[in-house]
Amino acid sequence: MTHPRYTRLIDALPSTVPFVGPEAQERAAGRPFTARLGANENGFGPSPRAIAAMAAAAGDVWKYGDSTSFELRAALAAHHDVNVPNVLVGEGIDGLLGYLCRLLIEPGDAVVTSDGAYPTFNYHVAGFGGVLHKVPYSDDHEDLDALIAKAIETGAKLIYLANPDNPMGTWHGREAIEAMIKKVPDGTLLLLDEAYVEFAPEDTAARIAADDPRVIRMRTFSKAHGMAGARVGYAIAAPELIAAFDKIRNHFGMCRISQAGALAALQDTTWQAYMRLLVAGARQRIADIAAQNGLSTLPSATNFVAIDCGGDGDFARAVLTALGDAGVFVRMPFVAPENRCIRVSVGPEPELDRFAEALPHALEAARTSRMK
């Protein structure tokens, strides 16, 4: 019998998956989580106007979505004070990361990121044969100077920077980012992932000229707009770069219902302000819960909080496992020393109550197992 002949690159790739989703974990455990606080989702949900728009669009789903997402792009362009050709809408930032890697990366090309930063970006880089060069975090922050230095050293085509950072929740002010952009070497593109920036202090989002060819920024409706399952992300960059995506993207890839929901969410500025208050309150609640257990938290400009469990990665992993056994889904950073933390996403009070109830027992279980 015959078999498909895969490319050499595919044959060499491992069958790894960046994240095991909560549903898969629930099936493996044979029971549902009672608190879903691990995937940096926004449990406060989308704007009621967005929900209504999506429900209304369901009956129209026999039509393909607009392949240019024109209305949404026009609204985003106005929102960001750029032009429509500066904006690309795609299937979540994850989808856009894949497209961008495909545009730039051939086997052997150098790419720079932080060690412990977003694994889905690394997955896409590896998927096109790129060689990842990682620099360590500095004091739980992404190290802007080290990223630039490594890009110069390796001749990188692409630098990945999340501001605010995931998984730590820390951030740099816009002046620091703007100063970094000035140092991006010739031939390098800075991918500035601003998935969480709507939760950050006002002076966090960098001001970037719409035609600056050194940077592509990415945003999403998954976090501040509470629409992770809708898969709507967007990129802002120079028109030439945005146009290049048209050579390869899945033109009719956007869900029509999601397009309608994103447009309504963008227009509901009242809900956005309300959401920032809810998320800030939940961040404080997570910090309070940590403090009640004698633990400290990192300052966060996102919809999640890194709790320092006060030990090493094994200890934090034991806490995370015990929380999971108690039905509380959280995640944790991947590398030391950041992996001394667990990462808890915001959510409504009842879910945080369950976390508050489970944490002391989880810490106790982790401490007991450490003493064995």
Next chain:
Amino acid sequence: MTHPRYTRLIDALPSTVPFVGPEAQERAAGRPFTARLGANENGFGPSPRAIAAMAAAAGDVWKYGDSTSFELRAALAAHHDVNVPNVLVGEGIDGLLGYLCRLLIEPGDAVVTSDGAYPTFNYHVAGFGGVLHKVPYSDDHEDLDALIAKAIETGAKLIYLANPDNPMGTWHGREAIEAMIKKVPDGTLLLLDEAYVEFAPEDTAARIAADDPRVIRMRTFSKAHGMAGARVGYAIAAPELIAAFDKIRNHFGMCRISQAGALAALQDTTWQAYMRLLVAGARQRIADIAAQNGLSTLPSATNFVAIDCGGDGDFARAVLTALGDAGVFVRMPFVAPENRCIRVSVGPEPELDRFAEALPHALEAARTSRMK
């Protein structure tokens, strides 16, 4: 200023788009279509149960979709009498085509298709540097023997076959397809696009062993289930091939609302039967409208009908343009002699009424312009 450094392949790709969507055409024309019959959408819409499931899922869209689409895959596996590892759910067949090309095609690799077949497949092949070898249609049907012969001649990694065919609507019975599969040469994979097969006579879908490594079949919720805008396609193939997609796919790429809608649509077998009746009726109506204008139609096993306009490609193009000017959106085949036809998708009576009203004038306009 610095610029991104694209891959050599990207630099060489043209900025072409497989299809200009109806919304883009409407914006260019400055007015909406009054009959949307061009994109092989299903204007009868989705099952009311699917609409209800999508509306209900809108409030839950703060959660990422299940990255394994497990429930939907389990239901599809049961429906097709295969196992879950035989089934992959993805972002429409278009998305799956892109993934499959990425798995198999490196620059210079040979791929076989029919001249005038699905341009989005060609787009993805070109996007990975594949070399397309095209065989002509035979009597408005895809030519199974010619496809196999060309694959042997070129050492193709991949053959594309749509059964039933788009854009002609013609089809082969399952025995012919099964006989073709036996002839697929070593090292070649047959991509059997069955997007329209639910509209075809019962003996059209080939029976293929679940672990047969020579074939991957693709299906969709866009056509029979009336959910084109939801972007849900799926593939059935040997587990090894299905697993290979996990190396590269956008794991969290599925819209959660679409997953819920597809599951409900699959379960609504009453609606599916009703839909087949509606579509068969609309096909007959399109044939009647053609006959009233002295035109013949091709037999169709799909949700669209190719009308032979009785002239050449230029004449059919003039008819299509005049229909567009009258607010009726249809499309047409790309190459001769199939491009003597226009392709009209099914739709509810009011839309077909507008087509019936516009067609005589469009034919008149095309004839007049031909005499100039």
